[in-house]
Amino acid sequence: MADGGASLSTAGHGGVDRFSALHDDLLRHIITLLPIRLASLDRALPGWPQLLAVKRTERLTLRDRFNRSESSSVRLLPAGILRCDSLQLLNLDYWTFPSGAEVLLPHLQALALTRIVISDRDLECLIAACPVLKSLALFVNSSKHVRLRSKSLIGCTLVGPSRVEEFTVTMVDTPLLERFHLFRPLNGVEIRITRAPNLRVLGYLDTRVHKLQTGNSVITxxxxxxxxxxxxxxxILGLTVNFGVFAEVKMLVSFLRYFTDVVTLHIESALHDPSVTADERSGENHAKFWQETRPVCCLRSHVKKMVIHNFRGDQNEFEFLKFVAMNAQELQSLLVVSQEGIVSSADKVTEIKDELQCLQFPTGISAVLPKASNLTIDDPFQC
Structure with missing residues (x-):
């Protein structure tokens, strides 16, 4: 439901409330799907949040599209929405969360918060008040520290605020959490894994901007x-690294050492970040580093499939692949994916294929293909 579009005025009907008499299914569609100006809804149907609860609404998307300029205030979310105990799916976009509001969402399984002004404490309480929550998506909200404490949560997707200097997400107690997805590189992000024993899919961890803490150990x-x-x-692990930056290459190895049983590894070869200074970015060949690096457990004994995304054929990318060829004893498939437009020359593609063949992987190379993604399948980073 969003501002703009239709009006729900009762004018012409003598001010009579005709909405409550509608069939429950029809009323749910009207309230949940139609674009409405909220002010007119408040006039036409005072107490409409309570009506959602009375009519046992199960799915609700509530978007406020009014005054989205930087200087405009963000409208306060009607607190009654948080007491609609029949809700199973709730999507909220561009609201101020009513601080300290009572939350009663015992059947909510999927929650998405987008551009919500909410305190760290209120967000933690909201998650805790959803005892059967399975899916959580947080997109560019105001909170700076997300504490995940849920006995039911299975999947979490996070796009954090890009303007804060520090942002922390802590998996405090998530015994069933299987998937944790991070999108868009963020500055100063720290991921803390305290208790997530069933975490199966993680990525993308960015070697430049993401810090990782497991237990009491901060990985450097x-x-x-x-x-x-x-x-x-x-x-299933996804990592982002600029192979031309030595500090990022070293962090890549550190990350890999902590995920000992990875079977499918996705590595995104990052483009040059303009914010990286000339001193930080190194175009030198890192062959010596890879020759002197001791074997990595997951590469040596577990990785069966590896996908390199955004491959451009740089020498430092090939140096990493040489290390993989010498150490990945269980590797069965290597897929090198060039982003469309990066390797546009047929001659360049042929050159890359020839150089890959020279690496003499025991199982060969799958292909050099354009990049694509499908997050609906078991491997969320799969091409």
Whole structure:
């Protein structure tokens, strides 16, 4: 439901409330799907949030499209929405969360919050008040510290605010959490894994802007791996790295050492970030580093499928693949994916294929293909 479009005035009907007499299914469609000016809805049907509860509404999308300029205030979400105990799916977009409001959402299974002004504490309380919540999506909200504490949560998608200097997400107690997706690189993001024993899919971790803490250990490029801090449950991992930046290459190796049982590995070869200074970005060949790096457990013993996204044929990309060829004993499939437009020359594609063949992988190379993505299948990073 969104501002703009239709009016629900009762003019012409003597001010009589004819909405309550409608069949429940029809009323749900009118309230949930039609674009409405909220002010007119308030005039035509005072107490409409309570009516949603009375009519046992199960799915609700509530978007406020009015005054979306930077200077405009964000309308306060009607608190009654949070007490509609029949809701199973709730999508909220561009609202101010009523701080301290009572939340009663015992049947809610899917929650999406987009551009919501909400405090860290209110967000934590909201999640806790949804005892059967399975899917959580958070897009560019105002909270700076997301604490996930849920006995039912299975999947979480996060696009954090891009303007904050520090942003933290902590998996405090999520025994059933299987998937955690991060989209769009963010500055100063820290991911803390305290208790997520069933975390199976994680990505994309960005080697430049993401910090990772497992248990009490903060992972750096020089951190020594301890058995108590590895995350063996993850078997599908996505990482982003600029192979031309030495610090990112070292962090890539550190990340890989902590995810010991990865079976499917996706690596996005990042384009040059204009914010990276000349001193930070190194165009030198990193062959010596890869030659001196000791074997990585997951690459040596577990990875069966690897996908390199946005491959451009740079020498440092090939140096990494040489390391993989020498160490990935269980590798069965390597798919090198060039983003459409990056490798547009047929001669360049042929050159890349020839150089890949020279690496002498025991199982060969699958293909060099355009990039695509389908998040509906089991592997959310699959081409």
């Amino acid at each position: 490029s020089d951190t020594m791996v301890r058995a108590s801090t590895v995350v063996p449950s993850v078997n």
